[in-house]
Amino acid sequence: MTIREVGDDDVEVVVALWRDCGLTRPWNDPHADVAAARRNPTSTVLVALDESSAVVGTAMAGYEGHRGWLYYVAVAPGLQGTGLGRRVVAAAEAWLQDAGAAEVRLMVRTSNARVLGFYARLGYTDREATVLGRSLPSR
Structure with missing residues (x-):
């Protein structure tokens, strides 16, 4: 398996994987999310490729100067439970650490x-925080 940054030819397959894994929502445009991550030098989308170069896993990673964040961690449904998710998360954590993040x-x-x-098996714990948010008006 190879893990690398997403390329132009990967985008449709990545979005399809996110949909297959139930990670998309009608109010989020996954194509726009990929484009924004690729545009920003402090974020990326990593893809895991199998032996035939098919995309079988993803993780979007972003560093905002204080901590790193993971989004869209996905593994093809038929490969879940094989250790692939662990490898994808480790690659995203390494990318974030290289970017300067000390916490994810x-x-x-x-x-x-x-x-x-x-995530518990990977050492992630509840940080006892409530996530709040709101959409900003478009300009």
Whole structure:
């Protein structure tokens, strides 16, 4: 398996994987999320490729100067439980560490509670914080 940054030819496959894994929502445009991550020098989308160069895993990573964040961690449904997710997260953590992050955070939707065990096995713990947000008006 190879892990590298996303390329132009990967975008549609990445978005399809995110949809297959239930990570997209109608109010978020995953194509815009990929484009924004690629545009910003402090973020990236990593893709894991199998032996045939098919995209089988992803992680979006971003560093905002204080801590690193992970988004869109996905593994092809047929490969979940094989250790691929662990490798993708480790690659994203390494990318963030190289960018200067000393700590990594991620958010898990309350509707995706089954993934909490995966992150617990990787050493992630509840930071006892409530995430608040709001959409900014478009300009």
